[in-house]
Amino acid sequence: MSTLPHPKPSSPCTKVCVLDAVTGLCEGCGRSRNEIALWGSMTEPQRLAVMATLPERLRRAYPHRTGEDP
Template sequence: MIQTSKPRQAASPCINVCALDAQNHLCQGCFRTIDEISRWSRVSNDERLSILDAAAQRRYQALGQ
């Protein structure tokens, strides 16, 4: 029997630090744009994973980690 792995399920990256940075217009807690935050509940899991990847890249660029 072949077992297939389940696709990664995207959990919200919100850490309840909801404040938009005035310069880059990103949430200071999760590094999502306001558009990404507002669309989160309506998009597919694949789109959520794309948003998470983009936010992780922004976090890395902003914090150098």
């Protein structure tokens, strides 16, 4: 019996794990503390839905940044 390895869950993590005290968002990926905590228990569609919101969320939270992509 062969077991296939489970695919690694999608993650927007950029290894810049700093939670902003004002916005409550991770400065690297844009997720909230709650989203980060729940990430491992989310389904892949749920993770992808959150990830789809992150670029705009980061643009709004940090409008001074230019040319950066999460």
